[in-house]
Amino acid sequence: MAPKSSSTRPPLVALKDVRLQDGPRPLFDGVDLAIEPRSRAALVGRNGAGKSTLMKVVQGLIEPDSGDRSVQAATRFAYVSQEPQITGDTLLDYAASGEAETWTAEAWLTTFGLDPAKSTQGLSGGETRRAALAKAFAEEPDLLLLDEPTNHLDILAIELLESELLQARFALLVVSHDRAFLNRVTDTVHWLEGRRVRTLSKGFVEFDDWSAKVMEEEAESLRRLTKKIEAETYTFYRSITAQRTRNEGRARALDAMRADRAERVRDLPKDLNLGVDSGALSGKLVSEIKGVTKGFGDRTLFKGLTTRIMRGDRLGIVGPNGAGKTTLVKVLLGQLAPDEGTVRMGANLEPVYLDQSREGLRSDMTLWDALTPGGGDSILVRGRSMHVAAYAKDFLFSEAQLRQPISTLSGGERNRLLLARALAIPANMLILDEPTNDLDMDTLDKLEELLEGYDGTLILVSHDRDFIDRLATSTLALNGRGDIVETPGGWTDFIRQNPGFLKPGANPRPQDQQAAQDAVIEARRVEKAQPSDRASKPKMSFKDTHRLKELEGLLQSLPADIARHDATLADPGLYARDPKAFDRAMTNAARARSLLEAAELEWLELEEKKAALAG
Known part of the structure; x- marks a missing residue:
């Protein structure tokens, strides 16, 4: 539904009942969207929902099949x-x-920290992004459209972009996975879900509660429709009139309700099936670093680092682009020798590294090739063999996509592919370098949920402040001038304890670094001495967990049984030809519906129990 304007000015751009096919499937089915002058709107939706395509429709770069x-x-x-x-x-x-x-x-290039005379060749990802933003701001548009603008930007560049957007006089439509960024800059949210757009006339900070309420209302509407279909089907086939001659109007109404339900079920969002195996237990000590300094040429990346990484730690690493975060990871893992100091690695480490550069993914290789680098049609997933199509389905890839070149995948789909490859391998240590780039928020939530339950050691390199806040138990920060500081907690804790550390020209006092390191050691000591929240939370019993899986299977199979019985009953000559077969079909259909209702109730009870235990 298009938002209602609070002013008398007409929208800059308005879409009305827009429809667009993407091959055999409808991408948009009655999209309404209005962009008001000077509004700052987020466009959110799952990977593959069509957000980038919708932005091009807004600009007029793609012509819809119908609509205005x-x-x-x-x-x-x-x-x-x-x-x-x-x-x-x-x-x-x-x-x-x-x-x-x-x-x-020239002025905007300078604002975004770029030399106007710099060659366009050999730019880093962050420089490329800042150059594109500078060009867009310099054009002084009435409507600026940004597709994942925080990708490859460091935190200082993201904060600069936020500040400029808040001062701008133009309207904004932005696609982003960065919650902290959207919370700060938006006042409207357009939600692309189920081939339509719903609009919230508030900022993204209100989106989670609102969208959850919308989904609950739609689930209740679907449940009422299902009950109505069951009642109508029962009445239709039991009535004396229906046994002798079909009431065509009633039959058409019943068919329409069934078609409506089938379309709603088809549009229900599909969830990723993420899993991770922490493998064999590593030693208690993962890495001990004493007085480590590292640099290249005349430049020192970091100096005097002393810290310990223990089994089960969750370390966030933050800092400007080029500060040496990836180099620091390699030193922590013993893959790169320090210039000064010592690094002692623990025993029995099985690390898996997810690299932001997407190294190993050639654009001409297929998704199938990427998942089975050794050939064949199966992949070893956490110790067991799975068909490549089944495993790809867990990450929301269709069988048709398996033979497509990786160049046809969106950025989010490529990142999901990297996750699929990384999570197939047992690992007691995960190193994730910018894992949130291009992921939609539902996938990001699933990834966070998975990592929260991971009992191995986790190292996160990320510019996503919300992601670091949710997962990190300590944070190492580099400022690009050789200084490095560690603080307990996530991004918010770090910035509160070290205001200005990342700003140009700011330098921490040596006693501040020592106090921060002491605080981290004390926080870890307290955490190890007390059972962690993850360990102390009660869990579902094996019996309940097994039953929940059984019920999920029934909720998929019973509707198919009901449809089969209904198809039998739809034969207009069945009752006259074989009354007993008709009665059996009626009995079986009623029994299947009763089982489905009971299974739904039991599933809801177990899901509520699971949620209560998790909460």
Whole structure:
């Protein structure tokens, strides 16, 4: 539903009843969307829902199959895609290649920390993103569209972008997985779900509660429709009139209700089936670092680091791009020798490293090739063999996608593929380097839930402040000037205890670093001395867990049984030809419906019990 404007000004862009096919499947089915002047709207939805496509429809780059698109006269658009292509000899050539004045382009490049004379060749991911943002701001649009703008940006660049967006006079439509970013900059949320758009006229901070309520209402509506179909089917086939001659109007109404239910069930969101095996138990000590310094050439990345990583720790690593976070990980793992100091590794470590560069994923290889690098049609998943199609389905890939080149996958789908490869291997230590890039929020929530229950050692390199806050028990920060500090807790705890540490020119006092390290050691001592929340929480019994799986199977099989019995009863000549067969079908259909209702109630009770134990 399109949002209602609080002003008398018409929307910059409005879509009405827009429909678009993506091959055999409908991508949009009656989308309504309005973008008000100076609004800052988030566009959220699952990977593959069509968010990037919808942004192109808004701009007029893609023509819908049907529906209306209206635009205010002379509206100027600027768009930053997920993977911007930087052209021209210099960054200034690129930034001024659109509608921007040269001096404006130069000013915005400088604002985003870039040298206008810098060559466009050999740019890092962060530089590419900042250049694209500078070009878009310089064009002074009426509507700025950003597709995952925080990817590859460090935290300082993200905070700069937030500040500029809050001061801007243009309207904004942004797709992002970064909750902290959306919480700060948005005042409207457009939710693309089930091929339609729902709008919340509040900021993203209100989205979770609102969307949960919407889903509960739709689940209740589906339950009422199912009950109505059951009652109508029973009445239809038991009535004397129906036994002799079909009431065609009633039959059409029943068919319409069944079709409506089938469409709603088809549109129910599918969940990732993530799993992780922590493998064999590592030694209690994972890594001990004493007085470690590392640099390249004349530049020191970090100096004087002393810390310990113990089994089960959850370490977040933050800092500007180029500060040395990946180098630090390699030193912590003993893969790179320090210039000074010592690193002692623990015993029986089985690490798995998820690399942000997506190394090993060639664009011309297929999804099947990526999951089975040794060939064949099966993959070893945490010690057991699975068919590649079954495992791919756990990560929401269809069988048709298995033979498609990786170049056709979206950024989120490629990141899911990396997760699929990494999580198939047993590991008592996970190192995740920017794992949240391009993931939709549902996938991100599933990943966080998985990692919360992981009992191995976790190292997270991320610019996603919310992600670090939710998972890290201590945080190592580098400021790019050789300083490094460790504090207990996540991003919010770090920034509260070390204000200004990441800002240019700020340097921590030596006593501050020592006090922070002492606090981390004390926090770990207390955590080890007391049972952790994860360990102390009661869990579902094996019997209940097994029964829950059985019920989930019944909830899938019983509707198919009911449909089969209904198909038998739909034969208009069955009762006259074989009354006993008709009665058996009626009895079996009623029994299946009764079993389904009982299974649904028992499943709900066990799910509520599971949620209560988890809470």
